[in-house]
Amino acid sequence: xxxxxxxxxxxxxxxxxxxxxxxxxxxxxxxxxxxxxxxxxxxxxxxxxxxxxxxxxxxxxxxxxxxxxxxxxxxxxxxxxxxxxxxxxxxxxxxxxxxxxxxxxxxxxxxxxxxxxxxxxxxxxxxxxxxxxxxxxxxxxxxxxxxxxxxxxxxxxxxxxxxxxxxxxxxxxxxxxxxxxxxxxxxxxxxxxxxxxxxxxxxxxxxxxxxxxxxxxxxxxxxxxxxxxxxxxxxxxxxxxxxxxxxxxxxxxxxxxxxxxxxxxxxxxxxxxxxxxxxxxxxxxxxxxxxxxxxxxxxxxxxxxxxxxxxxxxxxxxxxxxxxxxxxxxxxxxxxxxxxxxxxxxxxxxxxxxxxxxxxxxxxxxxxxxxxxxxxxxxxxxxxxxxxxxxxxxxxxxxxxxxxxxxxxxxxxxxxxxxxxxxxxxxxxxxxxxxxxxxxxxxxxxxxxxxxxxxxxxxxxxxxxxxxxxxxxxxxxxxxxxxxxxxxxxxxxxxxxxxxxxxxxxxxxxxxxxxxxxxxxxxxxxxxxxxxxxxxxxxxxxxxxxxxxxxxxxxxxxxxxxxxxxxxxxxxxxxxxxxxxxxxxxxxxxxxxxxxxxxxxxxxxxxxxxxxxxxxxxxx
Amino acid sequence: xxxxxxxxxxxxxxxxxxxxxxxxxxxxxxxxxxxxxxxxxxxxxxxxxxxxxxxxxxxxxxxxxxxxxxxxxxxxxxxxxxxxxxxxxxxxxxxxxxxxxxxxx
Ligand SMILES: Nc1nc2c(ncn2[C@@H]2O[C@H](COP(=O)(O)OP(=O)(O)OP(=O)(O)O)[C@@H](O)[C@H]2O)c(=O)[nH]1
Ligand SMILES: [Mg+2]
Numbered sequence: 200x201x202x203x204x205x206x207x208x209x210x211x212x213x214x215x216x217x218x219x220x221x222x223x224x225x226x227x228x229x230x231x232x233x234x235x236x237x238x239x240x241x242x243x244x245x246x247x248x249x250x251x252x253x254x255x256x257x258x259x260x261x262x263x264x265x266x267x268x269x270x271x272x273x274x275x276x277x278x279x280x281x282x283x284x285x286x287x288x289x290x291x292x293x294x295x296x297x298x299x300x301x302x303x304x305x306x307x308x309x310x311x312x313x314x315x316x317x318x319x320x321x322x323x324x325x326x327x328x329x330x331x332x333x334x335x336x337x338x339x340x341x342x343x344x345x346x347x348x349x350x351x352x353x354x355x356x357x358x359x360x361x362x363x364x365x366x367x368x369x370x371x372x373x374x375x376x377x378x379x380x381x382x383x384x385x386x387x388x389x390x391x392x393x394x395x396x397x398x399x400x401x402x403x404x405x406x407x408x409x410x411x412x413x414x415x416x417x418x419x420x421x422x423x424x425x426x427x428x429x430x431x432x433x434x435x436x437x438x439x440x441x442x443x444x445x446x447x448x449x450x451x452x453x454x455x456x457x458x459x460x461x462x463x464x465x466x467x468x469x470x471x472x473x474x475x476x477x478x479x480x481x482x483x484x485x486x487x488x489x490x491x492x493x494x495x496x497x498x499x500x501x502x503x504x505x506x507x508x509x510x511x512x513x514x515x516x517x518x519x520x521x522x523x524x525x526x527x528x529x530x531x532x533x534x535x536x537x538x539x540x541x542x543x544x545x546x547x548x549x550x551x552x553x554x555x556x557x558x559x560x561x562x563x564x565x566x567x568x569x570x571x572x573x574x575x576x577x578x579x580x581x582x583x584x585x586x587x588x589x590x591x592x593x594x595x596x597x598x599x600x601x602x603x604x605x606x607x608x609x610x611x612x613x614x615x616x617x618x619x620x621x622x623x624x625x626x627x628x629x630x631x632x633x634x635x636x637x638x639x640x641x642x643x644x645x646x647x648x649x650x651x652x653x654x655x656x657x658x659x660x661x662x663x664x665x666x667x668x669x670x671x672x673x674x675x676x677x678x679x680x681x682x683x684x685x686x687x688x689x690x691x692x693x694x695x696x697x698x699x700x701x702x703x704x705x706x707x708x709x710x711x712x713x714x715x716x717x718x719x720x721x722x723x724x725x726x727x728x729x730x731x732x733x734x735x736x737x738x739x740x741x742x743x744x745x746x747x748x749x750x751x752x753x754x755x756x757x758x759x760x761x762x763x764x765x766x767x768x769x770x771x772x773x774x775x776x777x778x779x780x781x782x783x784x785x786x787x788x789x790x791x792x793x794x795x796x797x798x799x800x801x802x803x804x805x806x807x808x809x810x811x812x813x814x815x816x817x818x819x
Numbered sequence: 820x821x822x823x824x825x826x827x828x829x830x831x832x833x834x835x836x837x838x839x840x841x842x843x844x845x846x847x848x849x850x851x852x853x854x855x856x857x858x859x860x861x862x863x864x865x866x867x868x869x870x871x872x873x874x875x876x877x878x879x880x881x882x883x884x885x886x887x888x889x890x891x892x893x894x895x896x897x898x899x900x901x902x903x904x905x906x907x908x909x910x911x912x913x914x915x916x917x918x919x920x921x922x923x924x
Binding site: 262263265267298299300301302305306385386389393410411414415418419420423508511512513515516519525549626627628629630631632633 | 841842844845847848849850851852853855863864865866872873875879880881882883884885886888889
């Protein structure tokens, strides 16, 4: 059989292409109620009713075939067959937002003029109805000259009809793309689009202006900023206060497993390995699952409601001051989840210098992998009391750490824009989508995905690094009765001894030195490493010590200045391997990742040192 | 009147846009949003506690955000004034031959 046909989903940003792609293929592409969610093309398989299975590709949204940023370039290249090694699509599914036809039809007309077999998915008809807009799809199809299928991607409505239209289009032998009509006058297309849109409207009743009403507050210079800060504040309070019950459950389960293993196995290397390496090490990371999910719940809500673009709007003033576009705030907010998708999302930034600066500061935003480190140290050293008005001190400190990252990012941007990434400078032009209440199913699915990713990480990279570390920490063993500390005597202890002189001035001890190196693989490993090290150290001791939790072990050993310096280090901590890899890929070379590692390491060192000495001087 | 000076919530029409006050790609994006001579426009929100902030405007059925600097490059006239000058509808002006050479450039 010949290669299967290829259909491309194309249209304006935020029209619902990825939602449609997911509904058609069962894939789980990321959705979000803001423009620029998809930045790469993504292939999927679409079974049609006539038995054939075709390829379908989800593309980044764009406003026209003249690209403005790297993500839009991908779309142009795929549609015009300029993507190296990619075949031309055999047909297009143009996705348009029913509530915004005037605008979306202009691009649709531009695409239809290419002459490929085409069907238009008139998506989001539910939102159009909410806005009191009734449309005539038949009329629209007649005016456009291509079939039009009303759909509601998120509710899987209209899919059968859409699939049927696609299979009807396909048998037609591949039509060569017509030379792009250069004289396709932009203004003329626009007028045509408006005319067709107006004729497609059956009735229009004045509607509740939900979005406008919310924006009166959300975009207000004072109230809006207060709301943004308030949201972030609640988010970090919740990470602590909502997680108490689930955290206790997970911890209880782990303790039970540990007891079970200890009881079932004789004293042996295997038992040590399981108890100290796996349960103490990997387990110490897994207990943070509830907190990570709470964080992601907030991020998913911000992304799904449409608030992301409002945050970008509010921050534009400050972003302009540090030489960035407000647009850059969206990738930065995404970096709260992980810097890797955050850095990928910078593809939506038009100006190359703007984009590079954003990539370089993205690792300063506290990613979810740093959350276990922060919460562990905060849990061990910051008392769980309130500071009035029901505000928890621990949540407050966590909030301040995030703020420190954001402020650090702004300062870094300011410095970078005046030195290595001078010149250029983007404005801020962005569409503000209508608010939507995210579907419970989407949020639940998103959380489930995050839980799976997190547990997979714990089971793979964190597990492997912890195992290696356990071996290096356990051997060689000090001779019986020599009085050497088993940690100091071990291979890991000796390696750490080499870098310890550099770290000592900023208040770091041996165990921290041991934790920092494997933390480059994944930051959570810092927690696993500390847990394993102290678990080995206490193994020979009395019963009470063996039973101690990691945070008790830490608070008994570290001084407060050391703990604070450790936190300060992690605010700026040089990134994990994946961040470095994605930076290399997005900047096409080693120059910028190297620069990033150096500047962040130096900053982290200075910040940790300053924190340590200030805290010491204050007598903490 | 410039868009950034337009009172909030008063519908207006775009008279003229000074494309030279923005980069070509910004001009293109603005046109792609539907901001062109004759388009109906309304200033919805002003941000910018810290100066230089953004404004949000309605164009057609879309809400867009732009910097005050760009908004000041957009010359608008309010509904009453516009209809006095050029009849009542957008179409009247949009049917005018080649609104601006920059559009097709
Ligand atoms: N109510 C409603 N919401 C929809 C529909 N289709 C998509 N959405 C929502 O609209 C938002 C945008 O959908 P996406 O699928 O991410 O849009 P996209 O076209 O892929 O956007 P980009 O990747 O940014 O180009 C998401 O929040 C979806 O949940 C629909 O038919 N009805
Ligand atoms: Mg998408």
